[in-house]
Amino acid sequence: MACRLAHSTFLFLGPQKRPTEGNRIFPQSSTSTGTYLLKWDALPQRRSKHHFVSFEKRKIVKAVAVPVAPSSADNVEHRQKLSQDYGFRQIGEPLPDNVTxxxxxxxxxxxxxxxxxxxxxxxxxxxxxxxxxxxxxxxxxxxxxxxxxxxxxxxxxxxxxxxxxxxxxxxxxxxxxxxxxxxxxxxxxxxxxxxxxxxxxxxxxxxxxxxxxxxxxxxxxxxxxxxxxxxxxxxxxxxxxxxxxxxxxxxxxxxxxxxxxxxxxxxxxxxxxxxxxxxxxxxxxxxxxxxxxxxxxxxxxxxxxxxxxxxxxxxxxxxxxxxxxxxxxxxxxxxxxxxxxxxxxxxxxxxxxxxxxxxxxxxxxxxxxxxxxxxxxxxxxxxxxxxxxxxxxxxxxxxxxxxxxxxxxxxxxxxxxxxxxxxxxxxxxxxxxxxxxxxxx
Known part of the structure; x- marks a missing residue:
């Protein structure tokens, strides 16, 4: 099943910033199981004691999602194992939620x-x-x-x-x-x-x-x-x-x-x-x-x-x-x-x-x-x-x-x-x- 990302912990491959819950996360590809692209300018501005820190440039940062309850069904090798165990030729990977x-x-x-x-x-x-x-x-x-x-x-x-x-x-x-x-x-x-x-x-x-x-x-x-x-x-x-x-x-x-x-x-x-x-x-x-x-x-x-x-x-x-x-x-x-x-x-x-x-x-x-x-x-x-x-x-x-x-x-x-x-x-x-x-x- 599709892994749930709410309340997940994120490890960033870049500057260590934590997105607030609710920011949109875009799958890098339909086959990606843990790598996501975040629009950096969508993150909230951070206030220091003396001034606002804002980001003047848009850039794309790579993130790795580590869900609290990882869904092994999203893993290709695991689906292949399930196929063998259940008697299937293929168990399909989860369909993205935005597909109608x-x-x-x-x-x-x-x-x-x-x-x-x-x-x-x-x-x-x-x-x-x-x-x-x-x-x-x-x-x-x-x-x-x-x-x-x-x-x-x-x-x-x-x-x-x-x-x-x-x-x-x-x-x-x-x-x-x-x-x-x-x-x-x-x-x-x-x-x-x-x-x-x-x-x-x-x-x-x-x-x-x-x-x-x-x-x-x-x-x-x-x-x-x-x-x-x-x-x-x-x-x-x-x-x-x-x-x-x-x-x-x-x-x-x-x-x-x-x-x-x-x-x-x-x-x-x-x-x-x-x-x-x-x-x-x-x-x-x-x-x-x-x-x-x-x-x-x-x-x-x-x-x-x-x-x-x-x-x-x-x-x-x-x-x-x-x-x-x-x-x-x-x-x-x-x-x-x-x-x-x-x-x-x-x-x-x-x-x-x-x-x-x-x-x-x-x-x-x-x-x-x-x-x-x-x-x-x-x-x-x-x-x-x-x-x-x-x-x-x-x-x-x-x-x-x-x-x-x-x-x-x-x-x-x-x-x-x-x-x-x-x-x-x-x-x-x-x-x-x-x-x-x-x-x-």
């Missing part, structure tokens, strides 16, 4: 914001075709190959979600009615109500990594963790071994309760709830009629659980790491949250294709209006202009192990405290994960 989100957006080429109907409908064709292939594989596979068929089909319907995701961000079509129809239809097989998800997801983008306000993943609140032994155990399981499916709980809690929405949103929410209810009322009985309860489990439930694995995993990888802070609203900075607080993660090519590059996630948080098929071009542009500030990884076991066994209870100084540090007697699930999960990056 608009500054970053303005560096992107205009073409990455352009909607291309051919590419948009090509993504629909990819998802429909891959899903149909998955259903065929399930119908023909012997029992021992079913997990592979389910993995493929669950990944394919994750592509449906990404298409609806583009529609919700108004980056699928120039026709907004078409977007609402396609988004609703894409979400229906997932039993995901489109409009409720859209309203909550917009808040995630507006409040990314804002403590108490983000509607995606949040660290566990310590008061809640300590509130009851039963709840504590449930939280430990939920944020530990069950975390790759915790989006199911999020889906149930956030999207079906009308009381969670503003009055002007309720009618649209009801339409989406009617759509998914129709799928359950018509689609499920048809599946059961044709293939029985076992067929419903094979053709719908297992791929749906595969989808939620990706939904949970993608979301937590995008914004969860020991070095990525959640901040209160008075400390939160939009540019830092979207660029420094979002993770780019490379997955195997077949996953990237079926999921329409949703894991090229940093440009999506810089501007949700970038269509999924333009995310790679936008990412390349961001690397050229802002690459040193970006968090990047290739999916690996160490990355997942870090998230599942470390990123638990919120702590302002440390970002996270692991469950087994706070309650070792209840944290057997976390200790179990530490033992069985591979640690290679």
């Amino acid at each position: 989100l608009r500054d970053i957006i303005d560096t992107l080429p205009k073409k990455v914001f352009e909607i291309d109907d051919v590419k948009a409908w090509k993504s629909v064709l990819i998802s429909v075709t891959s899903y149909a292939l998955g259903i065929f594989m399930i119908s023909k596979s012997p029992w021992y190959l079913l997990p592979l068929a389910w993995a493929w089909t669950g990944t394919a319907i994750t592509g449906f979600f990404v298409i609806g995701h583009d529609c919700a961000h108004k980056s699928f079509s120039r026709n907004k009615l078409v977007e609402d129809i396609v988004g609703t239809l894409a979400f229906m097989p997932l039993i995901y109500p489109y409009e409720p998800w859209r309203f909550k997801h917009d808040r995630h983008h507006a409040k990314t990594n804002m403590l108490e306000e983000d509607t995606a993943w949040l660290p566990v609140n310590k008061e809640e963790f300590d509130s009851s032994p039963a709840l504590r155990k449930a939280i430990i399981f939920g944020y530990g071994p069950f975390r790759p499916w915790m989006s199911i709980a999020h889906w149930l809690i956030w999207h079906f309760d009308l009381k969670k929405f503003r009055p002007n949103e309720v009618n649209r929410v009801k339409i989406s709830l009617a759509a998914v209810s129709a799928f359950m009322a018509i689609g499920w009985p048809l599946i059961i009629y044709k293939a029985g309860i076992v067929g419903w489990i094979k053709f719908w439930l297992m791929p749906w659980l595969g989808y939620h694995f990706w939904m949970s995993t993608f979301t937590m990888v995008h914004h969860t790491a020991p070095h990525i802070p959640f901040k209160s609203s008075d400390e939160w900075n939009s540019a830092q949250a979207q660029l420094n607080g979002t993770v780019h993660c490379d997955y195997p090519s077949w996953i990237e294709i079926l999921c329409h590059d949703i894991n090229v996630h940093i440009p999506h948080h810089i501007s949700p209006r970038i269509p999924s098929y333009n995310l790679r071009a936008a990412h390349q542009s961001l690397q050229e202009s802002w690459g040193k500030y970006m968090n990047e990884a290739t999916w690996n076991w160490r990355l997942m192990k870090t998230i599942l066994t470390v990123c638990h209870v919120y702590n302002k100084e440390q970002n996270y405290v692991a469950f087994d540090e706070l309650a070792p007697e209840d944290s057997q699930p976390i200790q179990f994960l530490k033992k069985i999960m591979p640690d290679y990056a």
